[in-house]
Amino acid sequence: MSNPLEDPDDDWWNSPVNRRESIWLGLAGAWSLGIFTWMAGFTQFGDQNPIGTTYDVDPEEYQARVGEYKETTEETDDGLIPPGDDVYVGAMRFNWDGLPVVLEAGREYDIHLGAYDVQHGFSVRPEENLNKQINLQVFPGSEWVIPMTFDEPGTYHVVCNEFCGQGHRTMHGRFTVVEG
Amino acid sequence: MSAIASLFRNDYGADGFRACSVTGLDVHRSVENYVKLFGLTAVIALAVGGSFAFSVAMTRWEFVGLLDASSYYTHLSMHAWNLLIFWMVFMEIAVLYVGGPMVLGRELPLRRLAALGWVTMVVGAIGVNASIWLAEAPNEAPLLTAYVPLPVTPWFYGTAIVFLLGATIAALPFFATIWSETRDSDRTLPLVAFGAFVTGIIAVEAILGGIAAFAYALAWRIDLIASVDPGIYRQLYWIIGHGSQQINLLAMITVWYFLTHVVGGAVVVSEKISRTAFILYLFFINLGAAHHLLVDPGMSAGWRIWNTSYAFYGAAFASMIHAFAIPAGIEAGRRRRGQGGGLFGWLTSAPWRNPVFAATIFSIILFGFLGGITGVVMGQIQVNMTWHNTLATVGHFHATVALGTTLAFFGLVLFVIKTMFRRDFVSDALASAIPYAYGAAMSVATLMLMYAGILYGVPRRTAEAVRNIPGSEFSFAAAVPIFMIFGVFALLAILSGVLFVGVSVGSLLFGDRLPDGDDGGMLPEGGLHADGGEPVHAVELRGTFALCLIFLGVFAAVYVLNWYLLTQLWAIGA
Ligand SMILES: [Cu+2]
Numbered sequence: 001m002s003n004p005l006e007d008p009d010d011d012w013w014n015s016p017v018n019r020r021e022s023i024w025l026g027l028a029g030a031w032s033l034g035i036f037t038w039m040a041g042f043t044q045f046g047d048q049n050p051i052g053t054t055y056d057v058d059p060e061e062y063q064a065r066v067g068e069y070k071e072t073t074e075e076t077d078d079g080l081i082p083p084g085d086d087v088y089v090g091a092m093r094f095n096w097d098g099l100p101v102v103l104e105a106g107r108e109y110d111i112h113l114g115a116y117d118v119q120h121g122f123s124v125r126p127e128e129n130l131n132k133q134i135n136l137q138v139f140p141g142s143e144w145v146i147p148m149t150f151d152e153p154g155t156y157h158v159v160c161n162e163f164c165g166q167g168h169r170t171m172h173g174r175f176t177v178v179e180g
Numbered sequence: 181m182s183a184i185a186s187l188f189r190n191d192y193g194a195d196g197f198r199a200c201s202v203t204g205l206d207v208h209r210s211v212e213n214y215v216k217l218f219g220l221t222a223v224i225a226l227a228v229g230g231s232f233a234f235s236v237a238m239t240r241w242e243f244v245g246l247l248d249a250s251s252y253y254t255h256l257s258m259h260a261w262n263l264l265i266f267w268m269v270f271m272e273i274a275v276l277y278v279g280g281p282m283v284l285g286r287e288l289p290l291r292r293l294a295a296l297g298w299v300t301m302v303v304g305a306i307g308v309n310a311s312i313w314l315a316e317a318p319n320e321a322p323l324l325t326a327y328v329p330l331p332v333t334p335w336f337y338g339t340a341i342v343f344l345l346g347a348t349i350a351a352l353p354f355f356a357t358i359w360s361e362t363r364d365s366d367r368t369l370p371l372v373a374f375g376a377f378v379t380g381i382i383a384v385e386a387i388l389g390g391i392a393a394f395a396y397a398l399a400w401r402i403d404l405i406a407s408v409d410p411g412i413y414r415q416l417y418w419i420i421g422h423g424s425q426q427i428n429l430l431a432m433i434t435v436w437y438f439l440t441h442v443v444g445g446a447v448v449v450s451e452k453i454s455r456t457a458f459i460l461y462l463f464f465i466n467l468g469a470a471h472h473l474l475v476d477p478g479m480s481a482g483w484r485i486w487n488t489s490y491a492f493y494g495a496a497f498a499s500m501i502h503a504f505a506i507p508a509g510i511e512a513g514r515r516r517r518g519q520g521g522g523l524f525g526w527l528t529s530a531p532w533r534n535p536v537f538a539a540t541i542f543s544i545i546l547f548g549f550l551g552g553i554t555g556v557v558m559g560q561i562q563v564n565m566t567w568h569n570t571l572a573t574v575g576h577f578h579a580t581v582a583l584g585t586t587l588a589f590f591g592l593v594l595f596v597i598k599t600m601f602r603r604d605f606v607s608d609a610l611a612s613a614i615p616y617a618y619g620a621a622m623s624v625a626t627l628m629l630m631y632a633g634i635l636y637g638v639p640r641r642t643a644e645a646v647r648n649i650p651g652s653e654f655s656f657a658a659a660v661p662i663f664m665i666f667g668v669f670a671l672l673a674i675l676s677g678v679l680f681v682g683v684s685v686g687s688l689l690f691g692d693r694l695p696d697g698d699d700g701g702m703l704p705e706g707g708l709h710a711d712g713g714e715p716v717h718a719v720e721l722r723g724t725f726a727l728c729l730i731f732l733g734v735f736a737a738v739y740v741l742n743w744y745l746l747t748q749l750w751a752i753g754a
Contacts, residue, residue: 002448002716003709004371004437005203005283012368012451016717018512020725021450021504027732028500032493035739039560040485048746049753050565054478108751113477118330119410121569125637130658132749133637135568137476139410140329144477149751157654161569161639163323164330166249169642172654 050136052146059140062114066090066098078102078176088112089158089173091120091138093165096158099173104180108149115140121162124175127155135161150177187220187601187688188213191696196287202599202702203442204709210288211281212600215274217298218350219596222270222589223684225305229262230677237625237674241667242647243660252643253321257312260324264581266305268428269347271589272383273297274596275431276354278438279376284361284369290353297350304343311335323641325421328397328408337398344387344394344420351380371448371455375434378458383427385466389419411478422469425577428585429499430461432543435588436506439540439595444530445517445704446509449716457501464494471559475568484561496556503548503731508724512716517706524723531704533608536598539591539615546623547584553735554579554630563742565752572633574640578626582673587619590680597684598700603691605683608701614680621672628666632659634745 002008002015009015043049057065069088073080079100087109090097097116103109113122115138125133136146150156160171192198196209235255238246247255281288288294311333315321319333326332358377361367369377393416400408437454440446448454470487473479490496511526520529531537554576558567567573594611597603605611632638636659639645646656646663694700 002451004441004446004448005205006370007368008371008448008451015450015452017450017453018508018717018719018721020721021453021508024504024725024728025453025501027728028497028504031732031735032497032500035556035560036489036492038743039489039562042562043481043485046562046747047751048562048565048749049481050475050561051481051484051753052477053754119327121639123569123637123639127654130637130656131635131745133570134565134749134752135475135570136565137568139477141410142477146753147751148753151750159639159645159654161641162327163253163320163641165320166253166643169249169639169645 052144055143056141057114057143059116062143063090063116070098076102079174086110086112091115092117094167094171096171096173099158100176102176102178103150105150105153105177106180108147111146111148113138113144114142118164119162120160120164123159123161124156127157153177153179183689188216190602200599201697202699205282206285207282208287210291211277214288214294215277216600218270218274219593222267223593223681225262225266225270227681229259229267230674232259234674237670239643241663242644243664243667249643254312257321257323258309261308264324265424268585272427272431273350275435276351276376276380279372279434280354280357283373284357286357288353289356293349294353297346300346300349301343304339304346307339307342308336311339325417326397328400328410328413334398334401337394337401341391341394344390348387351383354380371451372434372438374455375437375458378462379427379430379434381462382430386420386423386427389416389423393417393420411476414473414476418469418472422472423466425581426465428581432585432588433502435592436540436544439536439591440506440510443534443537443702443704444510445513447513447716449505449508449512453501454505457498460494460498464490467491468495468559471564474561474564488559488561499552504724504728506544507727508721511721511724512719515719519705523726526723533612534701535611535614536591536595536702539587542615542619543584543587546619547580548731549734550626551576551580551584553738557739557742563746566746569640570633571629571638571640575626575630575633578629583622583626587615590614593684597687598702601688602694603687604694606686606690610679611683614676614683617679618673618676621669621676624669625666625673628662632662
């Protein structure tokens, strides 16, 4: 008779385990390993992984780099058209510098994310389907380069979902994805 | 004053001990009084934090739209600190004192340290509240996280450190008890004491991380150092930010083992397996903090895979072990006494009108199905991208902490009222209603938060983002119906919380004093130690097994659904 308020019997380590508890250990263990294998494997074969390259960069330097990049873009009513595959986004209270931007569907871009002041949340979703969404953290002091390929044309909204100050809910940008 | 003093009065023998008529434990006056002191303080923090739940929920429900943005963040910070930290940590010190000296039948050692710890914690808690409430521009409300370099008042970091130091001091008498109990003997601690001990170790790890994080930020705010690295702060911060929630988890599970035994007649089905699960927590659960850093720049893929898997899901496996072991303990205990046959007769015939029992069982079920599953799912590197900083995350931690831990602690407080304060409830009907009302209302509110986040992408940490987003053509208005349901059930959950505080405080002040030897209706049928029946390992645990298979099925379904949604996204990352 084992009760959690008393010292266990002397042979508690060798007491037999209930058959159904043993089966459950097997099921739970297999499930744990299964979801681990899937998660680790997905970094190899999957298309959605928050993995990119990070560089240390002074926030002011990053801001200057975004400025230089913007000089090279073409300005249209729908936003900037980047000259190559690199797209720079600078987060600041309460604006996404470098957005809106016009991209081509099916083309892989390197999205550079960085902040000028405090931490921000880079949250992207297509206009017509709110449950398709990604959320990434943006730091001052880091330049994070994440490749992205939008497969469908449309408007993708960018909101800030980290508390960067009381106006942060107004922090809004856009990707306009057009037929490639 | 005399009313308060009378709360700390019981009939002790000449040696200061009395026998508890429910648990049968030898309880010393010193332990009992400090458990009461920390428990009462926790309930005050609960009442403060709970009242801010009202203003926070009624702001987020834009149909009401109570507060403007600046007050909202202040109220949200008060809500978070008083409930996630002060209500929980004061209760946890009480849990340590129950799990240590009370279960072991000892006096509380180092009582001056216990008192000093309490005073320091109270000073820290008042300081944190004041620094949030009185913060002025350019300082922002800290929320729970106070991410640098957002300017937050240095008083906040300073007083938070004071609170953490106080909690460390208050834990010392517990560790001294365990030390003196195991030093010269090869005594094996009872399971509840063992669980409390692992909880205490995890708490110390978390607190050290918290002191490091806040000291780092404080040094920057008072210009001792010129700059801070947001990534390093986040790593340090989440040692406590999530570590404190791991303390809640372990304290809750320890309380589950304690209360299912005392009010439900549960036995331990396998000491070996349950203790191994606690050991797995000890090694792996703090890795879980990494899930907050999954979508941060600068972490290697290997770091992400190792940490968020809690090392091959060692800690998730541990939780699944307890998920079987605890209901199995009830099933085995009741079957051995012949209480209820069939698949679920042992469960349906259980004392459901006893609010301590009902609160414990609801805590187990709701934590498992709503909190545990979502925690593992959102903790996977890739799925995390869809959950991070949306209201779905808020739903997850309301499932773990507001449903799981808070319900378990509700049960514990009601139990302490009967067994240590020796008071009858002012109304048995109202007391019985607490776990049902709170569990049901909070479950619906929590589910709505999850839906708003995962199906509508509504961000967290905003005062409003559904109807009224100034300067933006983007709208989350599709989520309005979700918020209509959320708002109503959040109100009901808050009312249930008011009911809990009302019944608790009312019973302490106006409840009849229980006569000596009266068990207050807390004991299971047939008493705590029923004899007879077959050995535990031979009892048919088919009811628990069926419940666990249902759990695994729901787990798999939620897992597959989340991965399906993820793979519908455009290609992201390397
Ligand atoms: Cu922002």
